[in-house]
Amino acid sequence: MSRSVLVTGGNRGIGLAIARAFAEHGEKVAFTYRSGEPPQDLVARGCLPVKCDITDPEQVEQAYKEIEERHGNVEVLVANAGINRDGLILRMSDDDFTSVLDTNLTGTFRVVKRASKGMLRARTGRIVLISSVVGLLGSPGQVNYAASKAGLVGFARSLARELGSRNITCNVVAPGWVDTDMSRAVSEQRLAESLAQVPLGRAANPEEIAGVVRFLVSDDAAYITGAVIPVDGGLGMGH
Template sequence: MARSVLVTGGNRGIGLAVARRLAAAGDAVAVTYRSGEPPTGLLGVRAEMTDTDSIHRAFDQVEAEQGRVDVVVANAGITRDTPFLRMSEPDFTEVLDTNLVGAFRTAKRAARGMLANRWGRIVFMSSMTYAYGAPGQANYGASKAGLLGLARSLAWELGPRNITVNLVAPGVIDTDMSRRISAERQAELMRSTPMRRAGTVEDVAEAVHYLAGDGARYVTGAVLPVSGGLGLGG
């Protein structure tokens, strides 16, 4: 039976790979996007993660098109990398509002239908930065670490209704974002990665596919690193 899935920020990179993997497994998949055109073959809905009403409208559209959302992957995120002493308060708060509070808004709206159905899967897209930090990413690291506390708190609250809440933590993944990292920093990260190479978006998508499926029905409040060993699990 096809499930209804929503992937936020699913029009490119990791989010798009996740959406395509779940669609290939037979799910009805929608993705949110802010600009440009949605990817072909997937239901695209515009949404702004800092706007609760926008998120509600996106869910309303998805529910009208493909039914109550069974699986939500909160993937949308931004960066505003700046050394801490030069980081403005908006640099900090805008990243948290999108990455952390946006995930809260998304999960809260998704939980409505999941609670009624007594089944659901919530997957937050974090980063190994949650565990080891990174220079110039005090805002991003704080947002990704915050997702762990959010996921584990929700795991307690929603678990009795057969809703799992988990975290995927990618390491260095070959994306447009990672290609902007300096060669020096890339080399440093590879020295800290036992597998000595970057991962692919498909690697992350497989982890999400597992957590969203029946095989992970007894897994909740967990962090699944997809990092080639970077941080060795945090």
């Protein structure tokens, strides 16, 4: 039987690849997007687009009500939505810092808390949080982003201990450089320097991240929880 799957930030990049992967395997997929139009290929496949800004608790609640009416309680949650506002700390405003944490960390808290209600009643569920190698290694000019992504690790491991007795797993995927709009926005020089530090010598494609996410919510991964899975070409080894 297909499951009710929610992917936040599923309209582009890694989130889009994850939503596509679940749809291709027959799951009932809903995905959130904040602006613009939802990808038409997902809509054509029967996926449910839900406009939602995860920094707004009321929008999160409304999104879940819409999903539950169409697909039932969310059984698989992939918390992917995130933003970055890079800058050196002396030039970083309070808003640059707090807005990134509110989306990447507090926004994740909001969507996970709401999904956990149905999962606890059903005594089963799968949660995957999309972090980053930056949250493990650190990166100059990204103290806000790194803090938010590192916070997801402690969040997930605490949640794994809290919900494990109800057969709910919570794991983290930590991508490195991925070929998305976000990575293409950096200078060619910085990208080349960064990829030179990757043992595999290249960026990942989004589908490679999606494959790991699908594994973590499969029966084959039923005994994995509280794990941080790096998908970074070896960049973060030892961290």
